[in-house]
Amino acid sequence: MRIGIFICHCGSNIAGTVDCARVAEISTGFPDVVYATDPVYTCAEPGQAAIEAAIHDHRLDGVVVASCSPRMHEPTFRRTVERAGLNRYLFEMANIREHVSWIGKDRDANTNKAAELVKMAVAKLRNNRPLLAKSFEVNKKVLIVGGGVAGIQAALDCADGGVPVILLERESTIGGKMAKLDKTFPTVDCSACILGPKMVDVAQHPNITLYAYSELEDISGYIGNFTVKIRKRATYVNWEKCTGCGACSEKCPSKKTPDTFNELTGVTTAINIPFPQAIPKKAVISAEHCRQLTKGKCGVCAKICPTGAVVYDMQDDVVTEEVGCIIAATGYDLMDWTVYREYGGGQYPDVITSLQYERLLSTSGPTGGHIRRPSDGLEPKHIVFIQCVGSRDKSVGRPYCSGFCCMYTAKQAVLTKDHLPFSQSYVFYMDIRAPGKLYDEFTRRAVEEYGVEYIRGRVSAVYPDGEGAYVVMGVDTLLGRSVEIKADIVVLAVGIEASRGAAALAEKLRISYDNYGFFMESHVKLKPVETNTAGVFLAGVCQGAKDIPASVAQGSATAAKVLALFARDRLENDPQTAQVDTRRCVGCGKCIRCCPFGALKETTIRGEIKADVIETVCQGCGLCTTTCPQGAVQLSHATDNQILAEVNALCRC
Amino acid sequence: MTYAYYPGCSAKGSSTDYEKSTQAVCDFLGLTLVEMPDWNCCGSTPAHAVDTELSAALCARNLDIAARQGAEMLLTPCPSCLSNLKHAANRLEKPEFRARVDALLDNPAAGNFPAVTSVMQGIAAHCDVNDIAKHIRKNLKGLKLAAYYGCLMSRPAELMDFGDPENPSLMENLLAACGAEMLDFPLKTACCGASYGIPERAVTARLSGRILKLAACMQADAVAVACPLCQMNLDLRQPQAAKAADAFFNMPVLYFTQIMGLAFGLSPAALGLEKLRVSADSLLRKLEAEGGKS
Structure with a gap:
């Protein structure tokens, strides 16, 4: 084999603490190495061209680049050697940046370690074989x-x-x-x-x-x-027959079904269409609340449905x-904000989430778009918005920012003023994060044109004052004093979590x-x-x-x-897949059971059961190779022999 | 269980009614309280605010007396004493700190101190809620009470052992066992203003006023307390608090022991009810009326 070595300076990233020229010089002493150099930027266009030229000039049939992590540039250099006519797997990379120059300051030790990593890469490369991808069809759906x-x-x-x-x-x-x-x-x-x-x-x-x-x-x-x-x-309604007329929900006697579309701010019927613009506009029966399905008696919707779409025994x-x-x-979903005991933990009817408030604002919501308190249906006069309830709060395990709460709180405060001109809104905030297009202008408008009072600080407690309102106790960190606000309704900008x-x-x-x-x-x-x-x-x-x-x-x-x-009709797989040596395989099936991708199957060769790899499915994780008691399954490009060659190169000096 | 009893200085001065009712109730329940001999002040706020070692030395002497008395448990009715004793015992677990404190004492403190707890927790440990219900002679049915712990009783949580420091429930459990209707009182662990009643009267008036106003709005018949200073601020300073809250109050503020005593059929005199500034007569009348009904 004729191997070429390229020790990259990466500007000063590597050369700052590694003597790259010295590593190149040492490399010339490794077996099969016929050429070594130390370019300043190997990944740049001239650097890649130099690799191609060296392959031609020195008739190289293997290349080692010692530079950064293979995560970014291994594909780059594989394409480079391929352009020069080599198989892309006759290339190895040694990571002398993340593993050497960025983590150590001792120049001599770094240089030594870099040379050893190159030595290992050379040993591996000498055991490499050309690998070819297989292509397969794509289901374009x-x-x-x-x-x-x-x-x-x-x-x-x-x-x-x-x-x-x-x-x-x-x-x-x-x-x-x-x-x-x-x-x-x-x-x-x-x-x-x-x-x-x-x-x-x-x-x-x-x-x-x-x-x-x-x-x-x-x-x-x-x-x-x-x-x-x-x-x-099971929807208990045949959607092919359902026309979405809504007659069923008008007559349904189970009228106390929690309305999840309205975020539980109202009730709905057991058979319902969530909202007028629903797509598909089809009825669904909530099995938990349907009298027919829970008690076996009712059947009103089946009787009323003009198309006979209701099917109680649907599976x-x-x-x-x-x-x-x-x-x-x-x-996403909202995080469970009831952990905030200081805000009532879900016990006070007029302490609601911003999504619930959104339903109160909406014309299709339970109040027809009139802001009314859930407890007594009265119009609120003083509205307190609390931001970052479950965002940027390590104490409840939510250190991240939910991103959009600052903006929708400003929007809700603005809409509140539109709905209730004589109301006063207060917003407790930590920071106002409004980096999007027209966002900051919007929050400024809430403050300057709509008179929303922004108070920078956290709320320590919300409690009912015994006279129908709520006391919001908090701190104004800009003025350095505690504040107390009487609120008729408290809206929590609840943080998000994954769905x-x-x-x-x-x-x-x-x-x-x-x-x-x-x-x-x-x-x-x-x-x-x-x-x-x-x-x-x-x-x-x-x-x-x-x-x-x-x-x-x-x-x-x-x-x-x-x-x-x-856009492509066929895709190529990554040929770094598992391979079964059928002479060694005893057909125990352990590899088949451990494969997380279902890439191994049983096959029969001359009457004997053997494992077989479906190459287009195999992701090359290597679980099967470590599971196989016979060492019959080998991962191409990371075979036992290749790994042992690296270990030997390092340990047998 | 053998108990040592540390009354604290309030018990001998401003809150003799707490002391009287505590003794009466514990006696009634068969919990023998033996007052420690030659106890000294716990140091209260001034000591620990100035020097934790001096404060711990004062407490170490008391803990030492209780230990030499052979007590397994040291009980105190006052949350401030409780806090100081507990903090001191906790700090004295560090050998370095202990050595410095021992140097301040005539004699080094005994090896192992008894556990320190409040009279409230002591009662609950001595007899559970069902036992208390068995002792009831006069059911408190019909009495609406707001349990007010004050700021100190449940904090810091890891030391005071009251469960949720923002929402303790032991006092409610004890008084509900006596038949009282316990309100879910949101300000149960808010500050009453504490010793600011002297240097900054307005602060205490405002904070106490807020507590009393909420209790009144929630139609409480009385506020139940466990701290001599809270009781003083809510009861003795009630007119000041009312002025600050722009309201008028006639809210009896009783120690939880006084209320338990009433349920056990003990006489108002035995419970020191005459010491209250806001008379508990309205409470007693309501109790009589309710008793007549059942």
Whole structure:
């Protein structure tokens, strides 16, 4: 073998504490090394050109670059050697930046360690074999999990691009949290009026199949070829017959059903359509509250339904769909704010969440858009908004900022003044975070034009004053004094957490999630909508707090990713997969059971049971190689021999 | 269980009614309180505010007396004494601190101190809620009470052992066992103004006024307290508090022991009710009327 070595200076990042020229000089003494140099920036265009030239000039058939972490630039250099005619797996990288220069200051020790890492890379490279990718067909269909604004945007963009879309929604209507909002900042336009048409487009688009009231049951396969099982929960109404006329809910006698669409600010009927603009506009029976389903007596809705759509003995149905990629857009839920005992912990009827207040403001809400106190139905005069309830608060395990609360609180205060001109609103805040376009101008308007009184400080307690109002005790940290405000209604800007069930979904999708259940993007800056599982993308708040514009942008971004992926008819796999040595395999099946991807299967060779790898499914994690008692399963490009060669290079001086 | 009893200086001065009712109730329940011989002041706020070592030395002497007395548990009715004794015992667990405190004493303190707890917790440990219910001679049914712990009783949480420091419930449990209707009183651990009654009267008047006003709005028949200073601020300074709250109050403020005593059928004189500035007569009349009904 003829190996070339490139010891990168990375400007001064590496050269600052490593003698790169010396490492190159030492490298020439390693076996099979015929060329060594130390470029200043290897990844730059001239640096790559130099590698190509060296391959030609010195007839190299293997290259080692000692530079940064392979995470960023291994693909870069693999393409470089490929351009010069080498197989991309006849390349090795030694990380002398993160593992050496950035962590140690001793120049001699660093130089020595860098040389040893290069020595290991050379030993590995001498055992490398050319690997070739296999190609496979792509199923050009996308599954979108979650029908909030991010999922809707992704669905419409994919569908417009000619991709068949399956849109999955857990509730009986799409629209998500945005459908519950009255108006939206910073333009104060009606949420239903801007979201509604998009929801109708979803219903009418020929490329979109909508599964509402359904959940993702199971998922298998890999990028290009996922198989998903969808559980269509029993609605007890045949949606093909239901016309959405609403006669059933008018006559339903079970009128005390908690109204989850209205955030429990009102009651609804056991059979109901959540709101007038619901998509699909179909009735659903709440099994827990339906008299027929709980007591076996009633049947009013079945009698009244003009199309005979009510089916009391409906069961869940599981359907299977094949898709090529998946977009997760599962959004968020409010954190359990009742841990704030000092704000009443959910005991005071007029201490409500901002989402509940939004329903009070909304014309389609329980009060018809009139702000009235839940306790006695009176118009409030003094309204206190408390921000950061469950955001930026380590004491309740929520250290992160929920992002949009500052803005919607300002919006709600502005709307309150519009609804009730003689009211006075107060906002307790920590910092006002209004970095978006027209955002700061909006919060200034709330203060300057709408007379909202902003008080910088936290609230220590809220308690009923015994005369029907509430006392809000807090601190004004700008004036350095405690404040007490009598409030008729207290609105808590409750922080967000990942949607319920997010972690379980992440496990099914085989993507990572953080401590709070938010899904992990592939790179926080450069790959914000990708995940580390190929073919799974993220849109909206499921990845982290963001407002409507950002969620919509991410929805479109994922659609662009899907369209780019589907622009190709075939995809290539990563050939760093497991391989079974059938002579050694005893057919015990341990590898099949341990594989998290279902990439191993049983096969029969000359009457004997053996394991077999489905190369397009294998993700190269290596679990099977460590499980196999015979050492029969080897991971290409990380075989036992390759790893031992590295260890020997280091230990046998 | 053998108890040592540390009355604290308020018991001998401003709150003799607390002392009298505590003795009467504990005696009634068979909890023998033996007053420690030759006890000294716990140091109160001035001592620990100036020097924790001096404050601990005062408490160490008391803890030492209780230990030599062979007591397993040291009881005190006053939250301030409780706080000082508990803090001192806690700090004295550090050998370095203890050595410095011992140097201040004529004789080094005994090895192991008895556990320190409040009379309220002592009663609850001695006989549970069901036992108390058995002792009732005059059910307090119909009495609406606001339990007020003050700021000190439940804080700091890890030392005082009262459960949720913002929302303790022991006093409610004891008085509810006597038949009283206990209000969910939101200001139960708010500050009454404490010793600011002397240097900054307006502060105490405002803070006490807020507590009394809420109790009045919630239609409490009385406020039940466990701290001599809270009682003084809410009872003796009630006119000042009323002025600050722009209201008029006639709110009896009783020690929880006095209320328990009433339920046990002890006489008002035995409970020192005559010491209250705001007369408890309205309470007694209501109790009589309710008793007549049942």
